[in-house]
Amino acid sequence: MRIFKNSVLAAGAAAAALILSACGGPSGSASGKQQIEMWFWGAPPAHQKEMQNVLVNGFNSSQDKYELKVTFDNAVDKNVEVALAANRGPDVVYGSGPAFAAAYVAKGKLADMTPYADKYGWKDRILDPMYESGTVDGKLYSLPNSLxxxxxxxxxxxxxxxxxxxxxxxxxxxxxxxxxxxxxxxxxxxxxxxxxxxxxxxxxxxxxxxxxxxxxxxxxxxxxxxxxxxxxxxxxxxxxxxxxxxxxxxxxxxxxxxxxxxxxxxxxxxxxxxxxxxxxxxxxxxxxxxxxxxxxxxxxxxxxxxxxxxxxxxxGSTASLSINNASKNKDGAAMVIDYMMTEKFSVDMTKTWPGYWAVPLKKLDANPSDFTGLSKPYVQAMKDMISGVNEGxxxxxxxxxxxxxxxxxxxxxxxxxxxxxxxxxxxxxxxxxxxxxxxxxxxxxxxxxx
Amino acid sequence: MTLSLKTPSRNALDARQGVRSRKTFHRRRTIINYLLLAPALLLSIVVVVVPGILTAVASFTDWDGLGFSANFVGTDNFTDIFNDPTFYTALGNNIKWVLLFLTIPVALGLLTASLLLRRKKTRTLYQVIYLMPYVLAPVVNAMVWLSIIYNPHGGVVGYLRDRGMSIEPPLANLDMSIYAVAGVDMWHYWGFLTVIYLGAMRQTPVEQVEAAMVEGANAFQIFRHVYLPNIRATLLLMGVMIVIFSFLAFDYVYLLTQGGPAHSSEVMGTYAYAFAFSSFQFGKAAAVGLIMSFFGLVASFVYTWLSRRDLSK
Structure with a gap:
């Protein structure tokens, strides 16, 4: 088989992504902070509001260098795919899991997150199987957002x-x-x-x-x-x-x-x-x-x-988080992911949105009796699962x-x-x-x- | 030997200058015409020709849609597709789609248009009503049918079940799913055909209709021998458009069944979509796209041939 660089295909992919990437906007924001963008699936309005409160407002008030913007999109998988093909798209790449990430890694679309893993100590706090699943040739390219x-x-x-x-x-x-x-x-x-x-x-x-x-x-x-x-x-x-x-x-x-x-x-x-x-x-x-x-x-x-x-x-994981290799704010994107890989974030999100934010931590101290409604059985289920996964x-x-x-x-x-x-x-x-x-x-x- | 120097007459000079200025005028007009055409031509090249060529090229590669490089795989994509039984299910469903759309909505449209011809005061209202499903977004129509008709709890299907009828929701039935989906698409489409046919029928010269009535023709005979020949061109054009659209069918299938269950309602559009956006196999998706275009192209050639034959008569 002959390998050829298909500049024609490149032009097509770039054109197709142009419209979507136009939604990306500039990397700077009105507040003078550098903007970090993340595209997320089109969650119901109540869940979008919760994400805005806990993730966006929480992250933005936790530091003064970056401003996170989350865009909700029902066709997020397809749109991320097209945008990445043209070296555009969001800074934090929300995907379907390690398999999804592996396909992008093969094309150089995702950034190596190993330096950030070392900096933030992700390997020490994420469940080993889940951490390993995001690696390719020993380098980390994705982390699951939830078990x-x-x-x-x-x-x-x-x-x-x-x-x-x-x-x-x-x-x-x-x-x-x-x-x-x-x-x-x-x-x-x-x-x-x-x-x-x-x-x-x-x-x-x-x-x-x-x-x-x-x-x-x-x-x-x-x-x-x-x-x-x-x-x-x-x-x-x-x-x-x-x-x-x-x-x-x-x-x-x-x-x-x-x-x-x-x-x-x-x-x-x-x-x-x-x-x-x-x-x-x-x-x-x-x-x-x-x-x-x-x-x-x-x-x-x-x-x-x-x-x-x-x-x-x-x-399994509900989704994966990676950093776009074309991002100009990789440090900021890593900071967002680190913010999400904590028990505090997991607990805050789970209080009103059970089912999607069981961060794959090795140790989950949260007590189910501290939760109400469906969050209570969900936290118990996830604690049981963490225990089972640790046992293999x-x-x-x-x-x-x-x-x-x-x-x-x-x-x-x-x-x-x-x-x-x-x-x-x-x-x-x-x-x-x-x-x-x-x-x-x-x-x-x-x-x-x- | 005498040398005579004839000076051209003024008329001849004027004529020559006239020819020259006419040529200049024509040349200028041609340039202007091309300039006026250029934006549309450029747009067509960018949005039709270039993607078309890209698709054709991609169909011979294993392009995954992610990077800018691909391996040339010859006709492997086509071989894989032709060896896949799902392709033949999809092709068969597209052919069923053509046959259904060329009969049911066309017959309904013609019948309704004929009836509306006599409703001079109310036909505008009827046309608006008939057009409503056509102007609504497919996702809205699909939700209406999923929730109100096909829903086993609360829909018409559920209502019949609650009354003891052993009815299986048609979208879940291997033998019925393609017809259940096509039914929704035909429901949304037939009103549009009615409006088109009515518009064409109204162009029929009144004298012909009156002459037929004087001759004692009944309603069906007037339709068969007066209206039908007059709207032949419209029927032909819509027929070709139906064939082309039928091979491009995607939206209602994707919204209602995603090609299931067990590929029973798969059409080539959903078959290609799964390759592209689920499996990262854009090369195969492009190959399916080329096959789909082939059928549309055949329909276009048939239309062109029939049109030329009509003109030469």
């Missing part, structure tokens, strides 16, 4: 009504779901309406709890094929699970997380399987005003494969740790569930896609589970 685990949300009131306890094993979990179905309820509620990559949650969930984190780790290292029988068993188990109606019955494609939380609060199902970040979608349904905030609970998904260590977690009991969330095309290939797991393709063919495609990406060096460094 995420795919587990089981449950409604205590519904479990009481069914006369069952919170399940601790797969057999108990399935038993409760069978009982719920027999009483005309959903076994669980969840769905991918409006966001097909939700499928990755369930692919990752079964990979963790059937194949185990070590098998997936070996596959990501290229030591094991993605067609490995243990991985095939995980996909088959997910198909069986879907076939029994355990994933919202026939409505998986008609529900999203917000609607699922509504149905869970209305007592239409005992469970909702999903990422811990879905706490943020539950605040409208489970709250003090409705008098049901105490009904929502969250537990890790029980292992299907009993030989795996328990409790087991599907480790985890698997991997595809959207965080798998290279982009491989993660996208797992979106097609619904083709297996619906009988459009076989497990074997599905995994062959995953394997071929992964081989291409591995050859291009796009696999992020993943931490080895115990």
């Amino acid at each position: 995420n685990n795919i587990g089981v949300f449950y409604n205590k009131a519904v479990l009481d009504k069914l006369g069952v306890a919170v399940p601790t094993s797969t057999a108990e979990l399935n038993g409760v779901m069978d009982k719920a179905q027999s009483q005309g309820l959903y076994a669980s509620v969840t769905g991918n309406k409006g966001w097909k990559p939700v499928n990755q949650n369930y692919a990752s969930l079964f990979l963790t709890h059937v194949a185990g984190g070590k098998t997936v780790y070996d596959a990501l290292q290229g030591k094991t094929s993605w067609t490995d029988p243990k991985i095939a068993a995980a996909i088959d188990a997910s198909k069986d699970f879907y076939g029994k109606g355990y994933l919202a019955g026939k409505d998986y494609f008609n529900l999203n997380f917000v609607e699922s939380m509504q149905l869970l609060s209305q007592g239409k199902a005992p469970f909702m399987f999903g990422p811990s970040l879905a706490f943020q979608f539950a605040t409208d349904s489970f709250n003090e005003k409705n008098g049901n905030a105490g009904d929502l609970g969250f537990i890790p998904f029980p292992n299907v494969n009993s030989s795996l260590a328990s409790p087991n977690y599907t480790l 009991h985890y698997g991997f969330f595809a959207g965080t740790f798998f290279p982009p095309a491989t993660a996208t290939a797992f979106d097609d797991i619904d083709s297996v569930w619906l009988g459009k393709t076989s497990t074997g063919d599905f995994l062959k495609k995953v394997d071929a896609t992964f081989a291409e990406e591995k050859a291009k060096g796009l696999v992020p460094p993943v931490p080895e589970p115990k």
